[in-house]
Amino acid sequence: MRLVKNYLVPESIEQAMEMLKSPDYKIIAGGSKINSEKTGEYGLIDIRKCGLNYIKVTQGILHIGAMTRISELLDNKDFCGLGESFVNALKSTGHAIVRNQITIGGSVSSLTPWFNLATLLLLADANIIYIDENNSGSISFREYCDNSPREFIRRKIIKEITIPIKKYEFKYIRFSQTEVDYAPLYVACSGKTPDSLKIAISGCLPEPKLFDNSDFHISDLSSETVEKSCNDFIEKIKGKVISTNVNFSREYIIKILPRLIKESIMEEK
Amino acid sequence: MKITLTINGDVRDFDIEPGKILLDLLREAGYKSVKDGCREGECGACNVIINGKTTNSCMVLAAQVDGADIITVEGLGNADNPHPIQEAFVEAGAVQCGFCTPGKILSTYSLLKKNPQPTDSEIKEALSGNLCRCTGYVKQIDAVKKAAKKMKDSK
Numbered sequence: 001m002r003l004v005k006n007y008l009v010p011e012s013i014e015q016a017m018e019m020l021k022s023p024d025y026k027i028i029a030g031g032s033k034i035n036s037e038k039t040g041e042y043g044l045i046d047i048r049k050c051g052l053n054y055i056k057v058t059q060g061i062l063h064i065g066a067m068t069r070i071s072e073l074l075d076n077k078d079f080c081g082l083g084e085s086f087v088n089a090l091k092s093t094g095h096a097i098v099r100n101q102i103t104i105g106g107s108v109s110s111l112t113p114w115f116n117l118a119t120l121l122l123l124a125d126a127n128i129i130y131i132d133e134n135n136s137g138s139i140s141f142r143e144y145c146d147n148s149p150r151e152f153i154r155r156k157i158i159k160e161i162t163i164p165i166k167k168y169e170f171k172y173i174r175f176s177q178t179e180v181d182y183a184p185l186y187v188a189c190s191g192k193t194p195d196s197l198k199i200a201i202s203g204c205l206p207e208p209k210l211f212d213n214s215d216f217h218i219s220d221l222s223s224e225t226v227e228k229s230c231n232d233f234i235e236k237i238k239g240k241v242i243s244t245n246v247n248f249s250r251e252y253i254i255k256i257l258p259r260l261i262k263e264s265i266m267e268e269k
Numbered sequence: 270m271k272i273t274l275t276i277n278g279d280v281r282d283f284d285i286e287p288g289k290i291l292l293d294l295l296r297e298a299g300y301k302s303v304k305d306g307c308r309e310g311e312c313g314a315c316n317v318i319i320n321g322k323t324t325n326s327c328m329v330l331a332a333q334v335d336g337a338d339i340i341t342v343e344g345l346g347n348a349d350n351p352h353p354i355q356e357a358f359v360e361a362g363a364v365q366c367g368f369c370t371p372g373k374i375l376s377t378y379s380l381l382k383k384n385p386q387p388t389d390s391e392i393k394e395a396l397s398g399n400l401c402r403c404t405g406y407v408k409q410i411d412a413v414k415k416a417a418k419k420m421k422d423s424k
Contacts, residue, residue, distance in 0.1 A: 004288035007270060007332040028333070035290070035328045036309050044287070046333060071322070097376065097398030098310055100322040101329070179397075 002035060006043040013050045013131050016157055020045060021133070027157060029067060029106030032098060052105065052159060055079060060165050066105025066158040070094075073104065082124070082163065085172035085188065089116040092174055094182070105158040108141075111149055111207055116174065118145075118208035119188035119200035123170050126163045132156045145207045171264045175203075175256065177247055184248045185257065189264035194218045199261060204241050204253045218265075226265050230258035272335035276300065277344025283331065291317070291326040291334060295341065302342035302371040313399035316372035317341050323379045323398070342371040345378060353423060354378055357416035358409070365404040372399045377413050386417055 008025070010016040019025060025043040028034050034044070047067065054065040055076045062078055073079045074090050093099055093116045107115045108128060118141075126141040132155065141161075144152060170190050176183035185204045191197035194213050202208035211233075218229045234257055241257070243250035273282050276295070283294060292315045295303045303326055306314030310328040317326045318340040346352035351359075354377050364370050373396060380387055380395035387395065392413045393406075401409065 001286060001293065002288035002290065002330065004286075004330065004332075007287035007330070009332075009335070028330075031330060031333055032310060032328055035330060044330075044332075048333070069322075091394075094310075095313075095398035096395050097313055097316055097323045097325055098328070100324055101310075 002037070003041040004044055005041050007046065008043065009046045009049055011049050013047070013052075013157060013159070016045055016047050016050055017131060017133060020155060020157065027109070029109070030069065030101045030103040031106075032094075032101045033106060033110045033112060047157065050157075054160075057165060062163045062165050064104050064161045064163070066103060066108075066160055068104050070099040070102045070104070070107075071096075074099070078165065081165070081167065083168040083170065085168065085170040086117070086120055088172060089120055089174070089186075092116055092176075092179060092183070104161055108144075108161060109150075109153045109158055111145070113184070113203045114182035115202065115208070116183070116186060118202040119186045120168070120170060120172065121161070121163070122200040122202075122208055122210040123188055123190045123198055124163050124168055126161055128161060129159045130156045131159050142210050145209060149207060173260050173264055175248075175260060184243070185253055185260065187257075187260045187264045189261075194221065197265065199264065201257070201261075204243075204257065205237075206240065206242060221265070223262075223266065226262050227258070230261045230265075233261070234258045270332060272331060274331075274334065274336075275338045277340060285331050287330070287332050289331045291329045291331045291339075294331045295326060295339075300341045300343055304368055304371060306368070311400065312369070313372040313376070314369050316375050316399065318375055318379060321379075321382075323376050325398070340375070340378075342374050345374065352378075353419035354381070354412075354416040357419055358412045361408050361412035361415050363404060363408040363412035369399055369401045369404075373401070373409060377416055380413070381417055381420055385421060387413070 008019050010019055025045055028044040028046050052065040052067040055068055056063050057078050070090055070093050080087050121141045127138050128144055129138050170188050173187045174183045175185035186202045188200045197213045200210045216229045216233050238254045241254050270287055271284050304314035306312040308327045310325045315326040316323050319334055319337050346355050354374050358364050376396050376399050392410050
């Protein structure tokens with residue numbers, strides 16, 4: 001038994017927003033996060049009947065409704081057309097059973113460290129379309145991650161995630177002991193020159209984060225330069241690195257991270 | 270709160286607390302094939318099929334699935350009239366303590382419904398959410414292949 005004081009199932013987003021005005025109520029999407037919480041008594045608002053389960057393309061943009069399951073994305077040709085990195089990220093999300101439960105909206109709102117897609121959403125300039133009491137709004141996934149996301153989303157409902165349609169050639173590294181384990185570290189990279197370089201890191205930071213060459217100061221793509229820049233970069237951010245996995249200590253993550261960033265940069269060229 | 274579930278084809282009404290998880294509801298209602306393992310979505314022993322999708326019943330509130338179609342192993346077959354997948358698991362020696370077996374049977378059922386002739390890697394992928402700690406996985410993969418053949422031959 002979970003500590004749930006009431007369970008509401010609105011028929012529309014407007015109804016759900018009205019219910020969300022009660023301070024001790026929160027949204028339940030797939031439920032994989034909320035249902036694993038052992039404490040806390042609150043009311044739940046189940047948005048499964050609010051019409052948020054869809055994947056569609058309009059004017060070159062992929063729209064993914066918040067209640068879309070990870071397994072449904074994997075079955076969608078438009079999503080898989082975004083590139084191998086996107087497919088690989090989803091195929092290693094949790095395991096086959098839990099992918100039938102995890103939703104994209106729940107993942108974005110909770111930003112669990114094992115949200116495999118986060119680095120790719122940062123690189124692809126994905127947007128979040130949300131509803132709040134004043135109407136609807138939009139925020140880039142990057143801006144969301146950079147500005148206290150869990151606080152930002154508290155009294156809002158994520159409607160959909162949008163991704164510009166194209167074939168992305170991102171280098172994506174998931175650092176784990178097994179294919180389907182929850183990984184402590186994800187690194188993704190795009191860009192073919194130092195100036196266009198973008199690197200996203202998630203799992204080991206409090207929130208997913210996008211960096212560019214103003215953070216790395218890579219002057220050329222020689223192995224020595226990249227290695228030195230990566231090591232210097234880690235010195236600057238290591239205070240923010242958190243340990244999230246019983247298999248890997250924080251110290252080990254700090255040691256391995258520059259090597260993975262270097263690998264993501266060098267193999268991309 | 271009141272909910273209605275269709276379990277193995279039977280429509281059943283329940284009056285539940287909003288925090289009741291589906292695993293507990295099913296076991297209390299007599300569906301003992303649904304095993305109480307980790308209760309945190311890791312082991313797959315409580316796996317059931319909800320509206321055609323394998324799902325860990327420990328990670329789902331009963332309220333979340335009001336109106337759903339649920340299949341447990343009791344709905345597939347029994348000792349007198351086993352499902353071909355159940356026969357295949359026995360014949361392949363893929364059952365030792367048996368605790369993980371119902372979950373694996375249902376993952377296999379879902380897989381073969383979608384993909385009647387899976388490769389080894391597709392089988393491993395489909396069973397990736399079902400942990401076994403005694404039999405090992407080789408015979409279970411054999412069992413899935415045997416089940417695929419049985420189901421194909423029976424058509």
